[in-house]
Amino acid sequence: MNAGIFGFCFAGLLLATFPSVVSAEELPPSVLGNTLNPTGSGLTDRVDPRGMTLFKQRVSRSPAGILYDTPRVPSIIAPGGWTGTVDIGVLTNDGPEEATEFNEYTDWKRSALVAFDFFRLSEDGRGYTELSVGAVGRDDQYGSLEFGSYGSYVINVVHAKTPHVFSQDASAFFDGIGSEYLALPPGLVPGANSSDEIDLALTVSDRGTLSIERTLNGMSFKLTPNEDVTLFLDFTSERQQGERPFGGAFLPTFYAGSGSGGVVETIEPVDYLTHSLSLGLSAVVGSYWLNFSYNGSLFENKKDSLTWENPFTNRVGDPFTLERGRFALYPDNQSHNLKLDFARSLPRGQFTTTISWTSMTQDEDLLPPTINTGQPRPNLDLDDWNTLDALPRKRADAEVQNMLVQSSLNMVLAPRLTFRAKLRYQDEDIRTDYTAFNPSIQQIGYVAVDGGFGNRSFEPGVNSSPFQFRSIPFDRKTLEMTAAIDYRPWRKTNLGVEIAREEVDRENREVSSSDDDLIRLTLSSRRLSWATVNLSYEYSQRDGDDYDPYPYARFFTASLPGYQSPFGTTPPAFTLDAMRKFDVADREVAKLKARVRFLVRDDMDISVQLQREHTDFEADYGVDYNDRDTFSVDFNFQPSPTTNLYAFWSWFNRASEMANIRDTGFSPDLSAGGSTYPLDSAWRESTDERSYAYGFGLSLHLTRWQFSSNLSVSDSSTQMDYSFASSNALAAPGASGNPSGRFPDIEHRNLQWTTEIDWYLTSKLTLRFFHRLDAGELDDWHFDGLQERIGNQLYLGIDLDDYEVNTFGVSVRYTH
């Protein structure tokens, strides 16, 4: 940390003369709900026909002009009393069970519907107990038990289940799905099967569901010894279990000859356990505010690796049989964060400082470089590499530290003039340093795809293309400075001008240092009686140092003594020098946002939102530009406390273009138009994506009935076009027919129409009828003609299902 930054931090600490609170980002979940009660709100939903007040004929608006909801009929709870609601019913639907999207995050299987709320106030009115439970099916459920004393303490215990379905019709080709070892079905042998033998096994294999279920249990404790101090402790434990589609490669089939290579879509076993702890305190002492917190997260993956047997022949005629591959799955890791927020309220404003330090570590036992035995190449004996002795160290010893220091000052210069300044410094320090070195044979390198592809051992004096042998620390330091003036020319109107500069220093990236300068103009006004207006425009420009297309040289073997290139001392081209990676490249961004809420009548408003964002990279190769435009209109009508009608329509468009050049030569020449990247191999791709969303809703609350109906439709289409200088740009020149220049559109349509009728049998008993129509369509060219086996490629054969499902429910709700 240099002197300037140190001075800044010191200034922050100096000003933080102590006393005060915590910012503690709360642990998930922030909502306990399910598909039928997504807000997790109470079950008592009879609307009070009086509205909020007897003095107004119309519903009140918030200061920004939003019509307030009508409150529900209040429950009368005296000290010592209780209230409760139980809702029990059944759900059924006529849908295809394999419709993945329909079941993606819920459990619509024909089953019971259960919901339960209970609230009790203690005799002295200070204490309370609250219980809330809801379930759709077995997997989409939540529960919460809370008790405490008002203004003193709260103890909360939560439980939540979330399903995530990836496919309900995936091929169960392998034996051992869900375990760390996927074995070929009986009759097949690893690494040597004919296509017919594999097809025969596929025809008799089952199909099944791939899904993950998250089960979260947690508790939180909040103690407020006095109104100025709060102590808190949150703990959650989340288990994720299931399976999901995963990759798997040997010799890439596009490099292999006919009948060779192997790409296998495997199934990853998921068995995660994450413990999270957050504790700290918040305090207010006079004009001082302080937050201090510790946030820890311990992640454990009970499945360390995934091994799968290779159904294919890696190289026809090769005496070496490639039997299996092995993944290292996500390693156990932990994160610890300490955070201090300090603020002081000043006579003219407020000063705030945050200091946050995070350490993320991972020290998993490493696997040997390969699981296989044998000799795929004359100079590669896998027995030298399939042992832990082939590792330079046995554990990962990986660490990232992150430091954030931010200070800001808000100051009133004059009654209508406010000044803001902010200084933010963030330092991400990657401390991992791993070298792929086999000490047993004193060789730098590794085994590519378990022996299936080439040789990745460095041999001094032998011509070779360089390869990465050492981990790359992508350290990053960011300094952001902001200054802004806000001026109120009139009452209820605010004008703002903000300028900011963000300077980023990166280690081992294509742009080592860049400046991002920004200006932002804002206007917000409630001055007009008939509208609320929010406008903003910002323009930013990122300029960086000279772009280095190959900043990783010292982590590649070309940097080692004795490296010999086919071209003498110069290694072959690594990449195209004109390619610009969009995350670090120079760019200009212009953003316009407008949000206007028209208060058409006392009981009606129309809200219009417009956003245009243009990002221009001006790159010859890489992303050229990226535009995003959105427009939406909302209509809301509340003629009485018991009636609400709304509608919305929105449009989203994204357009972008990118370019690339296929390498067709082998030389040290990095330039566009050179021998490696000739211009007749150049190509461009453009994306034009349009999405619409629209819907309406009506709710009507009568004396004995309540009716609501809500429709929402989403319709998205992505058009992808391409052009190319010549057939040399194509993956398979001469074998690709006559490309049309356009992919089939990726299209997704989704409709949900929910209707509910509540019939109030008595003041306490309600009979509820529920119907929901779900319909969906999905077309995506990634899955066009995707069979379970295509040459030496094996897939799970997941189909994209269209669906139309009617779900019916009936329940009885009793409220005490």
Next chain:
Amino acid sequence: MSVWMRRGSGALGIFLVLAYAIACTPTRELVTKSQTQITGDYLGEQICMSCHQAESSHWVHTLHARIFRNPRNELEAKSCEACHGPGSRHLVDVNDRSRIIAFTRQSQTPIMQQNNQCTTCHAGKTHLYWLGSSHQLNDLACSDCHNPMAEFSASGLLRTAGVSKTCSSCHRQEFNEFRKRSHMPLIEGKVSCIDCHSPHGSVTSPLLAGDSVNQVCFKCHAEKRGPFIWEHAPVRDNCLNCHEPHGSNHDQLLTTARPFLYQQCHTNRGHPNDLLTEANLGSGTRPDPRILNRSCQNCHAQIHGSNHPSGVRFHR
């Protein structure tokens, strides 16, 4: 770090110290104080309830009311007038909106003062960064999102039944993103906006509930936190380099379709820069795993980073 950066940070540090000193000087014109102070006598809740029976019937069941029933200080004991100010002048002319602190569009009370009424008790904690936040700069009032007069939501005394519904009143476009093909399970009630955003202000733009985008994502996706022995630079930098935060028309909330997502950055010599066309689809004449199904990730499966000694290119 550049000379400019060193000098700039040092200068701004010094500036902040000076500005701090200036800000400490007393002044008669303070924005943090009421511009239309309500004066008068406190009347007590019973007087209020004599007219506002309907309001009271809703309010008495809220968290505020229950805390005020067991007051910890003088202010809480004032019940209705703790928020609305002394009511005696309001009683003289109930139609004059300037005589009472109110929290609606029709109110004569400036937003700053409305919000100050709330922060009298709700100071600090997550509100530390309210000043200067985008919501504050857009002149939002606490009562634009909260309605403490009745119990609409399970927690937080929100204006509607839940967090996401409240946010969607203004952020309709973002809300609609959750209806797309791949999306976070928000409309299914499994996450809400505040799992990722801190609406009261934050140290990270856009009002993120964490020090960085990735630290927000890691709260639910701890497995991707690593660190790994082989890191993928844009992944370590920012998840949003490849993923949309709310929803996408592509698989896995990706910003665009694979393999073009990867080809935006990669043109390494070998196979990454070949133009794949519809001829390479499963229905085409030359099916190619680089464009089918998971595309590049059919082989480079560990794209978020690998912990395998041979996982340099994320194959293992």
